[in-house]
Amino acid sequence: MKDVVRRNFDASVDAYATYERRTNRFTALARLLAAEMRVRTDDGLGTVLDAGAGTGVSTRVFAETATNTIALDVSREMLKEVDAAPRVQADFDRLPFVDRSVDGVAFTASLFLVPDPAVAAREAARVLRPGxxxxxxxxxxxxxxxxxxxxxxxxxxxxxxxxxxxxRDALADEFAIATGTWQFSTTAANLRLFHAIPAMAARLYPKLDTDERVAKARELLDSLDGTFEQRWRWIVGVTE
Ligand SMILES: C[S@@+](CC[C@H](N)C(=O)[O-])C[C@H]1O[C@@H](n2cnc3c(N)ncnc32)[C@H](O)[C@@H]1O
Structure with missing residues (x-):
């Protein structure tokens, strides 16, 4: 499954950029997440690992807020676009960092993409310093x-x-968490644009190849009209 996810994102660079230019959605999510993380640290965000950095949308946000930011992603093609921080191509289920070496780990729209988020939650707990x-x-x-x-x-x-x-459950097992939801008003056109990203269309048609699944998602969503609310769960945790 992970190879499939990596290949799907390798094929998603251009469509991801188009969606983000139009909506700024991932920038907004990363800003909100960075703010929730910052208020839970005594002395600001030091070194933050942006886990599942993609093309660097979230990396840019954390680079504005943290002292140091490291972008980590499994997709080489997505990672090639990152310009705001050092890049590491790796799986966040096996972080190539020593214990207690970072101050923050951020998963902006990435941790739900693995079969078992508990593995990466344990890795995050391992590489984070106390507090x-x-x-x-x-x-x-x-x-x-x-x-x-x-x-x-x-x-x-x-x-x-x-x-x-x-x-949420995986992070609650490792950290003292706070959680909530964020909601964004959006349009049918933007909902279609989101599913023009091959990695997102894969959640509707996982068995089809890239072009077919994007075309089929477009067809499926063609009849939608008006406005929608897109909701996200946020979770922030501190090492215990
Ligand atoms: C929806 S994108 C979010 C990218 C970025 N955080 C942002 O806000 O724009 C999810 C990213 O997670 C990455 N990803 C998925 N599974 C991963 C894993 N096991 N290890 C590292 N990165 C992973 C994907 O390659 C993709 O770039």
Whole structure:
């Protein structure tokens, strides 16, 4: 599964940039997450590991806030775009860092992408110093103006998203956590643009190849109109 996720993001660089230029969504999420992490540290964010840094959207935000930032991602193609910090190509389930070596670990829209978030939660706890802080955001999906799931009744091969509860539970096992939700108003056009990212369309049609799945997602979402709310769960934890 991880190879599939890596390949999906390797193929997502351009579409990801287009979505972010239009919406600024991941920048907004990283800013909110950085603020929640910062208030839980006594002396500011020191060295932060941006785990699942992607093209560096979240890295840029943490580089503004932390003393040092390191961008880590499994996708070489996404990582090539990062310009705000040193880059490490690695799996966050096996962090190439010694124990207690960083002050913060941030998973901006990344920890829900692994089969078992508990593995990376344990790794984060291992590399964080005592009093260090972890943060994560994970998607809760889209609702329409009536509060109904935007995907209800739409025929697709799998349901999306699935991992926010698993992310919260995994972090709660390792850290003293606080959690909540953030909500963004968005349009049907932006919901379609999100699923024009091959890695996101894969959550609807995991078995199709890149072009086919993006085309099928476009077709599926073509009839949507109006505005939607996109919700995310945030979790911030401190080492105990
Ligand atoms: C939705 S993107 C978010 C990127 C970035 N944090 C942002 O805010 O724009 C998720 C990123 O997590 C990375 N990722 C997924 N599983 C990973 C793993 N096991 N180890 C490291 N990175 C991973 C993907 O390659 C992708 O770049």
């Amino acid at each position: 260090g802080v972890v943060g994560a955001v994970a998607p809760l999906g889209w609702t329409d103006a009536d509060g109904d799931d935007a995907f209800e009744g739409l025929e697709r091969d799998s349901r999306s998203p699935a991992g926010a509860t698993a992310v």
